[in-house]
Amino acid sequence: MNQENINKARLAIKYWKKDSNPVCIILMWFPGTWKSYTSHYLNEKYWYTILSWENITHAIFGTEKCTWPQYTEAYSVLNFLANELIKEWYQIVIDGTNLKKAFRTSIYDSIWKTGVEISGIYLYIDDEIALNRANSRWVDSSNPTKILSSCSKETFSGFKELLEMPSKDENFYLIKSDENLLKSLDNFILK
Secondary structure, rough: HHHHHHHHHHOOOOOOOEEOOOEEEEEEEOOOOOOHHHHHHHHHHHHOOOEEEHHHHHHHHHOOOOHHHHHHHHHHHHHHHHHHHOOOOOOEEEEOOOHHHHHHHHHHHHOOOOOOEEEEEEEEHHHHHHHHHHHHOOOOOOOOOOOOOOOHHHHHHHHHHHHHHHHHHHHHEEEEOOOHHHHHHHHHOOO
């Protein structure tokens, strides 16, 4: 793993407070399901440090659109940083599509050995609503902690083809990404 990429990615982390009982939340689903909105809510209300896939890939490669080798490198960096943050007592939320079980498993494998609780939130909404949301987002590439990009129908379809639903052993919770999202998140965190 490239140390320069790790250093670049550290600049894309939205840090918050440390906690004596850190946890890790992995967000999952398609663009436009309010994963970034959810991660920012968890950051502001519950002090989660945000590890955003888009922000990390943009910090390392200058774009969130990657080749397969870059994708693999970025996930290695994300896993390394997740493990590092947990060991430093940060609660973390991993903001990304996380559609492939192999990539989710690589996150579990890097964190489970620390003994920290890992939960997943699978945010779902109608595909058309998600696509409309994804394409109404603004783009700001000047701030490495706020990369938000649009999504074409072709890209969205590609995400659907990659999807591997969470299995029972993955500790994922379904939360509808609608007007009750924040209340559902509060119930999830305070359970």
